[in-house]
Amino acid sequence: MSNTPLRAALLIVSTTAAKDPSTDASQAALSDVLEKEGDGKWALVDTKIVPDVVTQVQRQIMLWTDVAADTINLVITTGGTGFAVADNTPEAVSAILHKPAPGLVHGMLAASLSVTPFAMMSRPVAGVRNKSIIITLPGSPKGARENLQAILKTLPHACLQAAGLDSRTLHAGGVKKLEADAGIGSGSHSHSHDHQHSHGAGHQHSHGHGGLVRHTAPSSNPMSNDPNLGPSRRNRESPYPMLSVDDALNKIKEQTPPSEIITTKVDRSLPGHVLAEDVQARENVPAFRASIVDGYAVVVPKDGNLKGVFPVASVYHASPGEVKPLKEGEIARITTGAPLPPGATSVIMVEDTILKTMTEDGKEEKEVEILADNVKEGENIREIGSDIKTGTVIISKGEQISAVGGEIGLLAAVGVAEVKTYRKPVIGVLSTGDEIVQHDRPGDLRLGEVRDTNRITLMSAAQECGFEVVDLGIAADKPGTLEETLRDALRRVDFIITTGGVSMGELDLLKPTVERSLGGTIHFGRVAMKPGKPTTFATVPVKNNAGERVTKVIFSLPGNPASAIVTFHLFVLPSLHQISGISPAGLTKVPVTLAHDFTLDKTRPEYHRAIVSVGKDGALIAASTGGQRSSKVGSLRGANSLLCMPSGKEPLKKGTKVDALLMGGIRSEV
Known part of the structure; x- marks a missing residue:
């Protein structure tokens, strides 16, 4: 056989995927099987999506199979093989086949039935048109993968025969040689073996299990993760490779789904959420010129001299109300936070004044003597936007809203009623x-x-x-x-x-x-x-x-x-x-000093439950919670940290520094 890969094409039959290709997951699954389990014999050269329409299915297949140049060796369809009204793929394909291939159909059904009895609800078709092999697979990515895996090893031989290679030459050496060339053995179940291998069973000898003595070939006693096979046919040890903690954390980082952005109200439910975009102030703070002291609003003369007795024209409190203009020579009683009357240019502190006379009812000030000299405009005044100006970014994307840091009050102060956040999963x-x-x-x-x-x-x-x-x-x-x-x-x-x-x-x-x-x-x-x-x-x-x-x-x-x-x-x-959207993700890591000797596990790093406290010298001290057996519930009591302990034969001595992951608040030593 030539080293040139066989050419495969994939036809996705789905009205939904034809409208939105992102809804299809079978392409990725089947491409993965051809690439990882095809022994380098396949090149997926084309993929098309058509709706559940017989004529469109047939037209695309014939475009691939009826052209002499650039022959497509294998056409794979996925979808439309069930009993639904729109499932017409088997009929569409059967009508244009030149030769049926019932053996391939039997192989797919046998493999699927070993997984679930519902495989009998599938209606696969396989055969030859011109020089191309055509097989129909279910629309389910899982079912499509399993069906293709079941017959994949035999397809190169079928494609070469269909392409016109001499059968005598192909069959030279007999069935045993064909099986060896295909990578399969008599009586073995190719799907079970491939499934085992794809999950890392080939790694089982390299993880310290010692020298294994096996008296049968792996293919003669296939392992499976199918619960229906019973314990005698189940995996006898884990088929999953042993990862380090760092590699596992990297896998989590790579495969955790992306965040979803939602709109969240600025209320008591907001703390704990992370902002998905910058938040800008919608209003100035303050929104008006305001006094920062209790005192008297004045109009500062050019010479800045305000010594003398002045009539109190009005009183202004922080509560909203009508504000009258202030003229030079008049003063207005004003409280902290109250808006300045129009025309006022400064505020004199009440401590710089003397009460001279009261109104006849004795309830209000009538005249006040001001003792200030060399007064300048703008004294004791908070100008519009002096705290926050409209349009200023007040909280940035990625910041987490807390219940104690004042972020809620800041958002409320500038009139922000809702923000974009990352949705927290349920x-x-x-x-x-x-x-x-x-x-x-x-x-x-x-x-x-x-x-x-x-x-x-x-x-x-x-x-x-x-x-x-x-x-x-x-x-x-x-x-x-x-x-x-x-x-x-x-x-x-x-x-x-x-x-x-x-x-x-x-x-x-x-x-x-x-x-x-x-x-x-x-x-x-x-x-x-x-x-x-x-x-x-x-x-x-x-x-x-x-x-x-x-x-x-x-x-x-x-x-x-x-x-x-x-x-x-x-x-x-x-x-x-x-x-x-919380960053950095995971527990906070801090260096701590061991309060006593710690025994280490000889082969694996250990995450030791411990109590971290602040010593008298300010250093963080870690003490074990006791026996660390994984079933021992008592080892959790009081634990506020996990000590990152290496493997080793000798104990870590008191005073050694290690990293601790903090699960809770740090205590103070009594």
Whole structure:
């Protein structure tokens, strides 16, 4: 076979995508399969989108297959293979095929049926037209990917035959050679093997598991993340590569969905939000010339001499009211903050005056003697806009509105009633496991039951960080139940946090449910840290209420309480901050001094629960909360920080400096 890649073309059959190409996700999925699993044998040379119209489907396929020059070896269609009224792709393709290919159809259906019984609802077609192979795939990115993976290894051979290569030459060496050239083996399930490999199973020997002794070839005992296969066919160890904490944080930064900009009212709900644009003053502050003292408004003569007795023409308070002009030789009683009467050029402090006479009723001043000399215009006056001028940027994009810093008052002062902010995601918190019961359920626990401490702890932590939280309850360890719960949650919230179900037991269903049932992508499933090794970060494509395709986040944290709260602060919080526009994202890191010796884990860096306080010399001192076993709830009590401890065989000595991530306020030593 020549090293020249075979030419493939992709036809997306979707009336919706024809109107808005951004709604299609199958192109990216299929391009990824050809590129990463095609062994360099394919070049995707063209992609087109047509609506669910038979004539348009046929016309585009014939444009690719009926031209002698630049033959398209493989035409892939996606969409229109179901039972809906508009699903006509199989009929459109069947009508223009010269030769059917039932074996390819059988291969796709067999692979899909091993995943879900609903695969029997698909109606794939495959065959040859002129020198091109044509296959029809479902419109679902997940289904399309699985169908293409099932037959991809055999397609180069089919395309070469269809293109006219001599069959005797192609088949020289027999079936064994064909299988070896294609990278498949007799009796193996190509999709299961590829699925395993694509998630990093090939890394399993390089993570310190020791020398593995295997008596069978990998292809003869395929592993899978399909819960329906049972424990004997499930992965015997995690297929996910072990990431460092820094690499995991980088994955979170790269894959966290972009922020959404909304309009928010300037009221008590605003604190905690981050501005998505600069805010300009709509009004001058002050909006009028105002006195900054209690005293008397005057018209300063040219010589600045105001010594003498003056009649009090009027009284001005800070409350709104009619203001009369002031003439030279008159003075007006004025309070702090009150507007100056027209004509007034300065204010004399009450301390620089003497009361001479009162009105007949004794309630008001009649005459006042001023003792000031060399008075200048503008004294004791706040000019219009002297604090803030109209159009000035008062708060910049990216600043977070606090409840204690005066930002709300500043916005109110300049007449800003609403601002653009980054929307804070609504978080759903879910516990998983048949053994989990409500924390407040009356009565004693039965053997094996565990009270749900994680859900209430994580909900409280998220609320303390300023986020709206929805209680998703407890999901049973059953694939259908977990899938239904997660689908319902994705309709209600933007961001899901689960605990439990992420290790290697036969009932740990979270990862396979996210991948196989929800069509999500797991960006990492193991982290080299203690506690929290099986922490999982995934994104799932969904449609919102407006029918737009959006991405939502699922963090699956370990079931042990200490692991859950540590990984929430270390991984979940940075993602929440990023979506909300908060920068820098994550916990504040400060250097601290160890108050005593700390034992280290020999192989993994540890995030040690600790209490940080201010010593008498002003230095930050860190003391352990005690035993750090991941299931030990007591290690969380009083903890306000996570110490970033390296791995090592020898303890870190008292007085050593390490970094601490602050989860709460710092205490003062008594």
